[in-house]
Amino acid sequence: MQRLLGPKLNGGNTVSESQFAQLVDGLEDSLSGSASSSEGESDDDSDAVATLIQKTRKLARSPSPTELTPAGPGTPLAWFHSPPSTQVGVYKVLFPLSTPATSYMDELKEMQEGGEEGRSWAMFMVAGGHFAGAVVRVKGPGSDADEPGGFTKKGKPKKPKPETEVLRHKTFHRYTTRRKQGGSQSTNDNAKSKAASAGAMLRRYGEQALRDDIRNLLQDWSEEIEHCERIFIRASVSNRRIFLDYEGAVIEKGDERLRTFPFPTRRPTQSELTRCLMELTRAKVSHLTEEELRAQDEAYLASLPKPKPKPPTAASAEPEKPKEKPPQLSREEQLLHEKWDRVLDMIARGRVDVLKAFWEREGDSLGGINAPVPDWAGQRGGTLLQVATQTGQADVVRWLLEEMRADPTLDVPSSAVEEDGHRSDASDAPALPAGSRRTAYDLGRSRAVRDVFRRCAAAHPDWWDWLGTEKGARVPSVLSAEMEEGREEKKKVRRKGLKDRVKEREAREKERESRTPSPVPVEVPETKTKAKPAEPTSGPRRLGGTVGASEGIAGLTPEMRAKVERERRARAAEARLKALGGGRPPANFTCTVIADCFKSTMAASVFADRPQKKLVLFDVDDTLTPPRQTVSPEMLRLLRALRKKVVIGVISGSDFVKVSEQLSTQGNNVVDEFDYVFGENGLTAYKLAAPLPSQSFIKFVGEERYKVLANFILHYIADLDIPIKRGTFIEFRNGMINVSPLGRNATMQERKDFEAYDNQHGVRVAFVKVLQEKFADYGITFSIGGKISFDVFPNGWDKTYCLRHVEDEKFEEIHFFGDSTQKAYTARQLKEIFLPEFQ
Numbered sequence: 007m008q009r010l011l012g013p014k015l016n017g018g019n020t021v022s023e024s025q026f027a028q029l030v031d032g033l034e035d036s037l038s039g040s041a042s043s044s045e046g047e048s049d050d051d052s053d054a055v056a057t058l059i060q061k062t063r064k065l066a067r068s069p070s071p072t073e074l075t076p077a078g079p080g081t082p083l084a085w086f087h088s089p090p091s092t093q094v095g096v097y098k099v100l101f102p103l104s105t106p107a108t109s110y111m112d113e114l115k116e117m118q119e120g121g122e123e124g125r126s127w128a129m130f131m132v133a134g135g136h137f138a139g140a141v142v143r144v145k146g147p148g149s150d151a152d153e154p155g156g157f158t159k160k161g162k163p164k165k166p167k168p169e170t171e172v173l174r175h176k177t178f179h180r181y182t183t184r185r186k187q188g189g190s191q192s193t194n195d196n197a198k199s200k201a202a203s204a205g206a207m208l209r210r211y212g213e214q215a216l217r218d219d220i221r222n223l224l225q226d227w228s229e230e231i232e233h234c235e236r237i238f239i240r241a242s243v244s245n246r247r248i249f250l251d252y253e254g255a256v257i258e259k260g261d262e263r264l265r266t267f268p269f270p271t272r273r274p275t276q277s278e279l280t281r282c283l284m285e286l287t288r289a290k291v292s293h294l295t296e297e298e299l300r301a302q303d304e305a306y307l308a309s310l311p312k313p314k315p316k317p318p319t320a321a322s323a324e325p326e327k328p329k330e331k332p333p334q335l336s337r338e339e340q341l342l343h344e345k346w347d348r349v350l351d352m353i354a355r356g357r358v359d360v361l362k363a364f365w366e367r368e369g370d371s372l373g374g375i376n377a378p379v380p381d382w383a384g385q386r387g388g389t390l391l392q393v394a395t396q397t398g399q400a401d402v403v404r405w406l407l408e409e410m411r412a413d414p415t416l417d418v419p420s421s422a423v424e425e426d427g428h429r430s431d432a433s434d435a436p437a438l439p440a441g442s443r444r445t446a447y448d449l450g451r452s453r454a455v456r457d458v459f460r461r462c463a464a465a466h467p468d469w470w471d472w473l474g475t476e477k478g479a480r481v482p483s484v485l486s487a488e489m490e491e492g493r494e495e496k497k498k499v500r501r502k503g504l505k506d507r508v509k510e511r512e513a514r515e516k517e518r519e520s521r522t523p524s525p526v527p528v529e530v531p532e533t534k535t536k537a538k539p540a541e542p543t544s545g546p547r548r549l550g551g552t553v554g555a556s557e558g559i560a561g562l563t564p565e566m567r568a569k570v571e572r573e574r575r576a577r578a579a580e581a582r583l584k585a586l587g588g589g590r591p592p593a594n595f596t597c598t599v600i601a602d603c604f605k606s607t608m609a610a611s612v613f614a615d616r617p618q619k620k621l622v623l624f625d626v627d628d629t630l631t632p633p634r635q636t637v638s639p640e641m642l643r644l645l646r647a648l649r650k651k652v653v654i655g656v657i658s659g660s661d662f663v664k665v666s667e668q669l670s671t672q673g674n675n676v677v678d679e680f681d682y683v684f685g686e687n688g689l690t691a692y693k694l695a696a697p698l699p700s701q702s703f704i705k706f707v708g709e710e711r712y713k714v715l716a717n718f719i720l721h722y723i724a725d726l727d728i729p730i731k732r733g734t735f736i737e738f739r740n741g742m743i744n745v746s747p748l749g750r751n752a753t754m755q756e757r758k759d760f761e762a763y764d765n766q767h768g769v770r771v772a773f774v775k776v777l778q779e780k781f782a783d784y785g786i787t788f789s790i791g792g793k794i795s796f797d798v799f800p801n802g803w804d805k806t807y808c809l810r811h812v813e814d815e816k817f818e819e820i821h822f823f824g825d826s827t828q829k830a831y832t833a834r835q836l837k838e839i840f841l842p843e844f845q
Contacts, residue, residue: 082268083290084110093299095290099265100236122147126173128231129282130220130249131240131274135182135212137220138274140175141230142283170283174227177276178219180212193244200636202663207670217248224249224256231256237263238282240271345372346383353390356399365410375410378419388419389446396449400458407462414459414479415470418444445480451727460485504779511783575813612694613681613815618652621817623682623808625824626658631668633757633793645679653817655682657808659797661739662690687799688808689741698811703741706800707784715781715798716743722776723747728769730756742799747773752794761793770796 083095084107101113117125125145131138182190184205191209194201224231231237237257239249250259257264269285272278294302335343345368352361369375378388391412394402406412450456463472464484471478613619627633630641648654656676658665662685669676677683677695684691691698704712716736723735732749744750747769748760764770774788774796789804790796805822812820 086111091293091295093292093294095292097268097286099238099268100286103262117145119145123233125235126230126233127283128227128234128237129279130238131271131279132216132220132245132248133240133242133274135180135216136177136274137179137216138175138177138276138279139220139223139227140276140279140283141173141227141234143171143173144169144235144283144287146171170287174230175276175279176223177274178216180216180219182209182212182216184209190244200667202667202670207675211674220248221252228256234263236265237261238265238267238286240267240274342371343382346380349390350379350383350393353394353399353402354397356401358401358405361402362405362409375406376413376416389413389416392416392418392446392449395446395455396451398450398452398455400452400454403455403458404462407458408466411469413470414446414472414481415474415477416445418446418449443480445478447479447481457485464489500779504782508782613653616650616652619817620652620819620821621655621682621812621815622648622652623655623657623684623820623822625822626656626660626665626668627792628825629823630656634664634754635668637669642674642679649681653681653815655684655808655812656680657682657684657687657805657822659687659742659744659791659805661685662692682808682812684808684811686739686741687803687805688811689803691808691811693811701741701803703739703743703799703803707786711784715784718780719745719777722773726769726773728760729763730760732756741803742797744795744797745773746795748794750795757793764794 082097082099084098084101086094086096088094096110096114100117101110105113124143124147126141126143128141129139184191190213191206192213195206195210200206239246241249249255249257267282267286269282271282348364349361349372352364365375376389376391379390379393389412391403391406391414394406407414447456447459450459459472459479459481460483462469463479463481464486467484472481472484474480624630630645631637645654656665656669662683665683665685666676669679675695677692682691682693689701689703691700707715719736723731726747728747730748730752733751735746735749737744737746737750748756752760770790774790777788777798785801786798787801787804788796788798809820
């Protein structure tokens, strides 16, 4: 049927005499291929020819437009017809790829012969974390196939050998897919940002483990796979890479033995592989008459999509008009365009010196200093002064006003008014009603640019009508040198008052600390001891406690005594820091404690296997990873090698979730890669994957005071005039808040652009200065870090906070590596601060 119906479906082409003879021979092969004998075997060639002619006449009919259309999806089966009404189907995937349909019968005959080594297939399925694989023998060696069954010792006939035999098989499962949701975790990570949940981390690990298990299995079965005749793989596009796309793959990507299952399959299991094997090796048999076959053919042809008729082409249709090309510019016009482009570029970049030299040469050819900027230049400002004011270049505005005497009273075009629909913060210009005129001063978006107009108005009041609103420059007031000096004096007084208040507060705190003792509350078991006299409030005291502090821990267990001593040393260290200059070391610090400063070895037995008793701490962004990016495999290998020699840790101002997103890769958790993990400078801490005590920013500040702080920050950002703003301006963390004028939802390119803008205009520096003055009594620190934000945390909760978690380990050296570090304290100072008992 495959060969006889093919010409009909393809349009009913005629055949030559030689081709006709081949068809007759093929028909004889088809008829003789039946295993059963019948009278048809004795028919001569004329009977075969008569049968072929009769069949051709029955099926012949004139071709229709439907028949001339390309055929739809082909059937996966190759059908063979045996008269009068028997059809046998075999899957096409069993034949070699380059085998033509006319050679299928020869290939089937070869398949019946097992050959010297027999025939075997490899079958693999993977989906949803389930894997099933098997190597099966579908035909034994030729000698085994021809061997008679024989009889057993008891005289019973031997059971025939099974037609198929499973040589190797394996199934396993990994957790890679969320229940009732579908889709792999890697696909979800590529479509969205990486999730930091425990389930997501387990699924990532499961995908990696599943891939490794499959590849190890393929390596173990490499010899059997090499001798396989066919390799069937059921896998998605991404899972297919597990078998093919890697170095040292057992199965090559272009292997001609590769096949897919030509029918739907279920979950990968051993029983499903067995079902698929039976489906592939069992021929499909049907018994249909010629009329039934013809009816099926007609129904199939009718189901094919009919081609859409082409719309009639109108003879009188007008040809499409060619698109009008823009007019070609003359040489003079091109030079004029280039000059304007250079002038506007120099203004936008603030290159005053180059602009001066260029204007001396080309200013007259451009129409003078007050000439309007052409519309095709892409700027909607009317004059160069208006363009410079709108771009915020104060030096260019000063040159235009004072040296070139540019006219500040000219009206701004309406197009520029519509585009510049907002003003910057703290505008000194009077409010504009709808439809009012605007001048260059009204386009100023920064105080520095507006002050240039005011200074020029004070220095040269007779040049223009500076203060006029109807026909003047609309400058609200002048700014003389005396006024600026007065403004600076007010700032100095305000800063001095702030410093005095800070000193008074520190003095009050010192006085309060000196009056109030700070004993450590310890639950002491009841013991029958004599009452002791009250401790004196003056006189010599021991470091870290009151007189006779060691007597207060008598009777405690060694663990409780060690805890009390840790608290005493921590409080003594804080007192020394204040005496050395106030506060703890800066957030970005580098410390190295020399080995000879200590007299005891590292106490923790968990780190006794490290050859060097040193602690190495790393920052995250711009140190181990690019900002907000994941760590590279090369960096992980380096850290793992380093961990075999020293104790390593990671410290970041970000919360633990963000640290985990950047450093947890390939199914590994960050707490398993580092001995110490300090999130939020150590307020959230882990030691050898075990959590340590944490602190809270909101408990320190208080809910009401935090609301005042947050509202002020949001109002300030709302009034802030910067090129772009995104979302999440305040990010609340456990031990701090992170403030970003740009917004943490910005893209990487937007972050880089804001960093360059901030370096030029000092947005964060000015913001922090305002907050320090406004909330001086809150006892909090504002620390600028990263590219787009700054951190707000209680005094002393900077990166040195993590040191209290490692103090008991008595490391010989502590090193910190970051992108912007500075030497804060010498080794001796650190020894005196954190380990006073060894002075």
